[in-house]
Every structure is written in C-alpha cells, then in structure tokens.
Amino acid sequence: MPAGMGDMERGPRGLVDHDWLLIRRSVVTALAGWHDRFLAIVLVATCLAVAHQGLAERTPRQAMWIAMAIGATAGVAASRALADRLRYHVGEGALAALALQRACRHRYLIACHAAIVAVFAAAMAIVRADTIPVVCAAYLTAATGGAVDIARTPVPSSGWRRAIDRRLLSWQRRPAAGVVAAVLTLIVTLAAPTDDSARLAVCALASCAVIAVLTRVEPAVVRFLALSGHGLGSILLRRAAGGLTFLFVAPVVASVAVGLAGAVVVGSVIAGMLVLMALRIQAHRLYARLQAELIVAMLVFVIAMAVLLSPFVALPVAALAVWRLSRAAAHQRWMIG
Amino acid sequence: MSDITLSATVVVRGKRRVVDGIGFDVPRGTWFGVIGANGSGKTSLLRALAGRLPLAAGICRVDGRDLAADRAARARSFGFCPPADRLPDLMRGRELLDYARCGAVTDHRRLAALWSALGIAELSDRWIGDCSAGMRQRLAIACAFVGGHTRIILDEPFNWLDPVAAYDLRQVLRAMVNDGLTLVTALHDLPVLASACDAGVILADGTVAATLDRKRLREAAVDPQAFERAMIDRLRSGR
Numbered sequence: 001m002p003a004g005m006g007d008m009e010r011g012p013r014g015l016v017d018h019d020w021l022l023i024r025r026s027v028v029t030a031l032a033g034w035h036d037r038f039l040a041i042v043l044v045a046t047c048l049a050v051a052h053q054g055l056a057e058r059t060p061r062q063a064m065w066i067a068m069a070i071g072a073t074a075g076v077a078a079s080r081a082l083a084d085r086l087r088y089h090v091g092e093g094a095l096a097a098l099a100l101q102r103a104c105r106h107r108y109l110i111a112c113h114a115a116i117v118a119v120f121a122a123a124m125a126i127v128r129a130d131t132i133p134v135v136c137a138a139y140l141t142a143a144t145g146g147a148v149d150i151a152r153t154p155v156p157s158s159g160w161r162r163a164i165d166r167r168l169l170s171w172q173r174r175p176a177a178g179v180v181a182a183v184l185t186l187i188v189t190l191a192a193p194t195d196d197s198a199r200l201a202v203c204a205l206a207s208c209a210v211i212a213v214l215t216r217v218e219p220a221v222v223r224f225l226a227l228s229g230h231g232l233g234s235i236l237l238r239r240a241a242g243g244l245t246f247l248f249v250a251p252v253v254a255s256v257a258v259g260l261a262g263a264v265v266v267g268s269v270i271a272g273m274l275v276l277m278a279l280r281i282q283a284h285r286l287y288a289r290l291q292a293e294l295i296v297a298m299l300v301f302v303i304a305m306a307v308l309l310s311p312f313v314a315l316p317v318a319a320l321a322v323w324r325l326s327r328a329a330a331h332q333r334w335m336i337g
Numbered sequence: 338m339s340d341i342t343l344s345a346t347v348v349v350r351g352k353r354r355v356v357d358g359i360g361f362d363v364p365r366g367t368w369f370g371v372i373g374a375n376g377s378g379k380t381s382l383l384r385a386l387a388g389r390l391p392l393a394a395g396i397c398r399v400d401g402r403d404l405a406a407d408r409a410a411r412a413r414s415f416g417f418c419p420p421a422d423r424l425p426d427l428m429r430g431r432e433l434l435d436y437a438r439c440g441a442v443t444d445h446r447r448l449a450a451l452w453s454a455l456g457i458a459e460l461s462d463r464w465i466g467d468c469s470a471g472m473r474q475r476l477a478i479a480c481a482f483v484g485g486h487t488r489i490i491l492d493e494p495f496n497w498l499d500p501v502a503a504y505d506l507r508q509v510l511r512a513m514v515n516d517g518l519t520l521v522t523a524l525h526d527l528p529v530l531a532s533a534c535d536a537g538v539i540l541a542d543g544t545v546a547a548t549l550d551r552k553r554l555r556e557a558a559v560d561p562q563a564f565e566r567a568m569i570d571r572l573r574s575g576r
Contacts, residue, residue: 018436025427091389092423092436094480100388100409223422227470287424288466 013107014098015089026291044064048126055128067124067131068138075142079117085145091129113143171242172214178245181210182253185266189257195200199258201263207250207266208273214243215277219284219292226285232326234283236274243274268311275318276300282325339398340365340488340519341386346395346405348378348385348543355381358395358544366522368510370530370549373540374572379523380492382540386521387490399488416486418494421473426466430457430476433465437480444485450512454505464490470497478506486554488519495529503547507533527565531557539571547571 010177031037055063084107089099091173098104124132171177192202217239225235236244247270256263279299283292299321306314341363348356356378363369371379374457381395384390388411395458397405404410411463424433432522434457445452452458455475465473474497481489494510495503511533531554539547547568549557557564 014436014439021432022425022427029427088423091384092420094419094424094433095439096387096389096417096419097409097412097439097484100412102409220422291427 001332012064014095014102016111018095030291030294033083039298051127063128063131071135071138072142075139079143132156168213173241175241175245177242179249182249183212184252185250186257200262203254203258203262204265204269208269211243211246211270211273214238214246215273217277217280219289222281222284232278232281240277246270278322282329285329338365342398344396347393348390349393355543359545361538365519366517367535368514368533370534370537371523372530374397377540378543379540383490383492383523387417388413394507414488415490416481417485418477418481418491421477424473426440426464428465430463433476434479434483438483441484443483448482450509451482454509474498491522493523493525528561529567531561531564
C-alpha cells in the first residue's frame with residue numbers, strides 16, 4: 001500500500017458519511033426557520049394526500065401500473081443522480097482515492113439505493129400500501145439497469161450533446177434568440193387547427209417550451225458571476241437576454257395569432273418562467289445546488305398555492321419570494337480575497 | 338532514481354487528445370514544474386497522473402510500478418489538491434480535512450510549518466461556504482497533504498493566495514521537498530518555476546515543447562527576465 005494511505009478502514013463508510021452529512025446540513029439550512037419547516041410539512045402532506053387520493057380511486061391493476069411507472073422513473077433518475085455524484089467524487093472531490101475503489105462505489109450505491117427504497121416504501125405505505133412491493137421492485141430493476149460504472153465511462157466531454165447544449169446556452173444570451181423564438185412560436189401556432197381554444201393551447205405550450213430553453217440556469221456560472229460582483233439584474237441581462245426579448249415580442253405575436261387572450265396567457269407564462277429563473281439565480285448565489293433546488297421547489301409550491309387562491313395574490317407572493325432571496329444574496333458578492 | 342516516470346502518455350477528452358505523448362521523469366525528493374498556455378494540457382495531465390482522469394495510452398511508473406491502467410492505485414499514490422471552487426460549502430475546514438485523510442494518521446509535526454503557512458488553524462472552524470477564494474485554495478492545498486503522502490500534485494497552488502501566503506507556502510514546500518517530498522505542480526509563473534523548481538517541462542497543445550533540467554533552471558534563476566523572455570517566445574511560437 002502506498003505511503004500515507006492509512007488503513008482505509010474508514011473507506012467504505014467515508015463516501016456515505018460525507019454525503020449524508022451534506023444532505024443533513026442541506027435540509028437543516030433549507031428549513032432553518034419555523035415557517036420553512038411548516039411549509040415543508042404542508043408540502044409533503046399535500047403531495048402525499050394528492051397521491052393517496054389519486055391512487056386510492058384506481059383499480060388494483062391500474063394502481064400497480066402507476067406504481068411501476070413511478071418506481072421505474074425514480075430508479076432511472078436516482079441511478080443517474082448517483083452516477084453524477086460519483087463522477088464528482090472521482091474527478092473533483094477530496095475522496096477520489098475511495099471513490100475509485102470498486103468496492104467503495106458499490107457500497108455507496110447500495111447504501112444510497114437502500115435509503116431511497118426505505119423512503120419510498122414509507123411514502124407508499126401512506127399512499128397505497130399494496131403497491132409497495134411493485135414500486136420497490138420497479139425502482140430496483142430500473143436502478144440496476146441504469147447503473148453506470150463511472151470509473152470505466154470516460155468523462156463526458158465535447159460530444160454532440162454538449163455541443164448542442166453549449167449552442168443553446170449561447171443563444172440564450174442573445175436578444176435575437178427571443179425574436180427567432182417568437183417567430184417559431186407563431187409558425188407552430190398558425191400550423192395548429194383553426195379552433196381558437198386549440199390554437200391558444202398550442203401557442204401557450206410552444207411559448208412554455210421555448211421559454212424553458214431560454215431561461216436555463218447554470219449554477220456554476222451564477223456563482224462565478226456573483227463572486228465577480230454581478231447582482232440579479234446584471235446576471236439576468238447577461239444570461240436571459242433572449243428570454244427578456246421573448247417576453248416583449250411573444251405576447252404581440254400571440255395577439256396576432258390568437259387574439260388578446262393569447263397575449264395574456266403567453267405573457268403570464270413567460271413572466272412566470274422569468275420569475276422562476278430569478279428565484280433559481282438568487283438561490284444558487286446563496287446555497288449549494290441541492291439546497292438551492294429544494295428552496296426553489298418550496299417557493300414554487302407556495303406561489304402555486306397562491307395562484308390557486310387568486311393570480312392577484314400570487315403576484316405579491318412571488319415578488320416577496322424574490323425580494324427575500326435577493327436581500328440575503330446581496331451579501332454574496334466580492335468574496336475574492 | 339525516478340519516483341515518477343511518464344512515457345508517451347495520452348489523455349483523451351471527448352474525441353480530442355488533450356495530452357498527446359508526453360513523457361518525463363521526476364526523481365524522488367524534487368520539485369517538478371509543469372508550465373504552459375491555457376488549454377495546453379497541464380491540468381488534464383496532472384489529473385490523469387493523480388487518477389482523476391483515465392490514461393488512454395502510455396506508461397505511468399510510480400515507484401517502479403506501471404500504474405497506467407490502474408486509476409485507483411494512482412489516486413492512492415498521490416496527494417492531490419482538489420479544485421478549490423468545488424469544495425463543499427456546508428462543511429467546516431477541519432471536517433473536510435478529516436474526510437480527505439481517508440483514515441490515514443496525520444503527522445502533525447511534519448505538517449506544522451505547512452499548516453502555519455496556510456493558516457489552517459483559523460480555517461478549521463470556518464464554514465467553507467463562508468471562505469474567500471484564497472481561503473478555499475488553502476484548504477484545497479491542505480487536502481493534498483493531510484493523508485501523509487510522499488508524492489504530491491498541486492494544480493496552480495499559488496492562485497488566489499496573497500503575496501505573503503504565496504511566499505510562505507513556496508518556502509515551506511521547498512523545505513519539504515528538501516526533506517524528501519516529491520512535488521509536481523502546474524504553474525503559470527515562469528519566475529517561480531525558475532526559482533523554486535528542480536526541473537520542469539513546458540507544454541504546448543498537449544505535447545512537451547521544452548524540457549528544463551536543473552542546470553537550465555539554475556541559469557534561469559540568475560537572469561529570470563532573460564529566461565522569461567526566451568520562454569514566452571517559445572510559448573508564442575507553440576514549440
């Protein structure tokens with residue numbers, strides 16, 4: 001054994017300990033105030049209640065198929081997320097020497113999948129207990145099938161997917177992209193059936209798809225810009241010039257294609273996505289990736305609840321959410337030194 | 338005797354050979370500098386040497402054993418400085434170092450001077466998320482040493498450090514090398530290469546553009562400006 005590696009007895013537990021500590025701290029930080037904890041409990045209870053309501057009304061056969069789909073989707077997503085996490089450990093983490101050992105990786109994956117299955121089983125016990133075996137089996141089958149040996153897989157690099165990704169991210173920064181996107185939305189809308197409501201739906205969906213591409217957030221870039229002294233406005237102008245242009249052009253296009261109602265719907269969709277982008281930018285300036293996404297998910301839930309009450313209530317709630325994160329993020333500049 | 342020997346090593350990222358047939362020897366107890374333009378392959382070479390990237394071809398002998406096909410063994414053989422900006426925010430300095438030592442017993446006496454130069458005592462209880470770029474860099478450097486390795490790889494260790502910290506670190510590293518440490522560093526600063534390193538290479542487009550032995554670096558230390566001018570011309574010409 002090379003000098004300095006010690007007994008490695010801590011090895012197999014090192015990766016799990018490391019990530020478990022970070023998960024615990026992410027949750028504690030994300031739920032720091034009593035109102036955050038209250039919101040999280042309401043969120044989880046609502047999700048479980050909705051899921052219970054949805055599955056309880058189904059026949060056993062339908063419930064099994066739904067459970068299988070949920071388990072399989074979660075299995076694939078979890079196996080990808082864990083592979084990404086192991087890639088971090090191998091390439092950029094302080095525990096690379098452990099992560100490169102096959103036995104350590106296997107134990108890490110087994111521990112993580114076991115924890116996820118336990119959480120799933122507990123949730124399904126509330127939602128619909130007879131689906132537990134199916135959801136767990138589907139999860140494990142998908143997770144095993146989607147497993148990737150990251151030590152053998154080359155680090156993803158300049159493949160065609162990354163090239164497209166880079167190109168899209170580059171377009172996102174250009175105002176002209178908003179105009180091109182609006183023209184595309186118009187073409188798609190005019191190609192739809194002449195029925196007004198169908199056209200309105202197509203126009204809204206097309207706008208939603210386009211703005212989702214134009215408002216992507218790269219956490220690393222956001223953090224770098226924040227460290228370099230850029231605030232929310234500056235980051236939005238730099239990263240979402242296409243989306244901001246689309247906000248002004250698309251409602252005009254929608255009003256031409258489907259009338260005033262189209263303009264209102266499309267404008268609302270785009271504004272909503274830009275608010276989501278602002279929330280994500282501010283959260284990523286303040287928190288680590290997982291925490292940031294958790295907090296944004298909670299805030300989106302609150303805003304969605306407000307929308308159900310009234311869109312007019314949602315507006316100040318969304319503004320309050322952005323303001324609250326902005327206030328905290330204002331101190332996250334100029335950390336160089 | 339060579340502690341590390343690279344021969345015809347190739348590192349591929351995507352379809353590009355970012356390191357293309359590089360070879361050099363690093364004797365035990367020496368400081369070896371790797372210098373080159375941005376994108377010349379320095380970081381990929383060091384990461385591959387430390388097992389963080391696979392080697393597509395070539396020989397990588399460490400202490401006489403060819404570890405080219407064994408990333409895990411390469412990672413165990415070297416203390417490596419992880420990228421400072423990727424350290425976890427939600428950990429305190431001492432927790433990070435505790436994980437980074439991977440169960441090894443830290444020799445505090447051997448590391449006392451280094452810990453002092455890096456200011457580790459002040460960083461121990463600080464959240465990494467609250468650290469400046471320079472503080473993160475200090476912790477990242479400490480990660481490479483905490484496992485007690487006798488071969489260390491540091492990628493541009495003086496980045497972000499203030500002039501005093503950079504000077505102190507250079508002195509301590511030199512003293513540790515004199516005590517038997519084998520150190521491989523990527524550098525951007527030609528005068529540092531000339532004054533601190535025992536040998537080095539200049540990379541251009543993933544290949545060795547020039548090899549600098551101890552004699553050449555001693556001459557360079559006498560007239561660092563002339564050395565810098567000559568090397569810049571060489572880097573500009575891409576040879």
